[in-house]
Amino acid sequence: MEVTEALNASSSTNNTPVDRQLADIYAIHNPGQAAVDKYVTPIIYILGFPGNILAFLVWIGKRMRHSSGCYLAALALSDLMFMALHVLFELVNVWNMAILDVPIICEMYAVFFLWSQYYSPLLVLGFTVERYISICHPFRREKLCTTRRAVIVIILLCLLSLGLCAIQGYFLMYDYNQQICTMRKSVTDGGVESVWSIWTWVTEMLIFLLVPVVVLGVNIRVIKEARRIGREESMRSLKGTPRKNSATTLMLLAVSFYLIVTTLPVSIMYALNYSFLEGRLSMTDEEIENDVTWQQHFAYLQARAVIQEIGLTHYACNFYIYCITGKIFRGELCKMIAFVRCKAWSKGGMLGEHTRYYSTAETTVALNTCTTANGRSTQSTPETSV
Structure with a gap:
């Protein structure tokens, strides 16, 4: 969510008088936003890179290559790619390094960066639906919840995510005259009614609002069914007998709910973007300090920066959820480390x-x-x- 919004800004940052003036105003009156990005994001990297690598290695292990393991291995790889590309994003937008002002890289970076960002929620949706089938329709589980079908769905979700992001390669272009990576003027004309703005809103709301809401609804259905089955087993004096899929269900539910908790607030803040616009640029520093519009804009940016950092943890902390909720995962991890x-x-x-x-x-x-x-x-x- 943070990425698509910033791509438009980063494509022209410090290239026009208005952008330079905004950057100066933010540096003077809202330094906290940059501080959050500079000092919190590296901590997330420290947690995310080794966590995703270890998670991927465990899930591709021979004993873990069941259907859910395929989804989670793909999720770890997608999150790892996202974080690697996010490092470049931070270097450009926070540290002002012009490393993307290169032909082809300018256009392709946005495609693959957004692809990795969109792919993770779709994978969570994929294994959530599979868990729904496994719990709520157990007689169809052996037919529908197979490793082969999981691989097919993973590939299809990958292509869907890539299809949604491919047009970003057209939105961005390398300006050979100014030697910068910038947005095409034709797609940004019209402001909030421009092609870029409309496409961004539709895809962002689809991936970061609709998908989490669907995941939430499916999870509620799974929890209700699991509780019903638990009550029936208790009545049959089988309360002490653990169900085969209960541990896996708990782990996948934890991952799903973490996606919801970290993604929906970012979507809400993104939707409020046009409700807290900046004030007049012609104001003096003293006038800005006393202007309600500017102060609300700064407060919004500060809150958004914090919420976006929390949202970023979704791509970094799944490994730790696996360790906390997955006994089998912990066992395989310990074996791998011992080996x-x-x-x-x-x-x-x-x-x-x-x-x-x-x-x-x-x-x-x-x-x-x-x-x-x-x-x-x-x-x-x-x-x-x-």
Whole structure:
């Protein structure tokens, strides 16, 4: 949501007198907005990059390649790509680096950046609908909720997202005269009634308002059905018997609701954009400080910056949701980490070289961990165990 709104601004930032004047006003009277981007966003990167990488590696593991795992692996990869492209976005819009003022890159960057942004909510919608089928229509689960069908849906959602964003490659253009990446004048003529504005509003509301609302409705239906099934099992004295899909359902519901909580507020702030426009540029600094229109505009921008940072966490924190709510995910993650550690220890004889620095008990635990991670059992020789 933040991206499409800023693309229009970033395409001409500091290139016209009006833009330069606005930038100066913001720097003097609203420094908090830039501070949020400069100091909060890097923290989200620190959480998001390793989290998405680890999540992707776990979900592509042999034991995790079920239909839901396919969706979540695609989600991790999409979020990882979004965050990588978001770094460039921040360098341009916050740190004023003209790294996108290059032919072809200018046009293609917007397409793939927005594609990765749109793709994540669509993937959440995909596995939410699958979970609905699994819980509410269990007799159709074996036919519809297969890995093959999940891969097909993932590809179709990818193409749909790319189709919605492809036109951005036309909206943006490289101006060879000024040597900048800018919006085509023909698509921005008319202000809020321009082609760019209308297309942006339609696609943004579709992806970031309609999709979360649909996800919310489907989740409510799933929760009601799960509670009904739970009551029936309790009446049959099966309360202590866990359902096979209950843990997966909890994890996917957590991811879905996190999407809703982080996305809908951003959509609301985006819809309010034209309700808090800037005041007259001709005012002095003292007049701006006392002007109600300007102060409301600054307050809106500050609140929007905070809410957008919260929305950005949706692309960074799914891994931690998996760790909190997914017992099987935690187990596979621990196995993967143990396997990597054992590989590092055994490489070049490192394990044998360093066992003399550890006690007998510590060495035995390390060796047992290695054999478990490699999926086989070996007996340690007396010399190795010492």
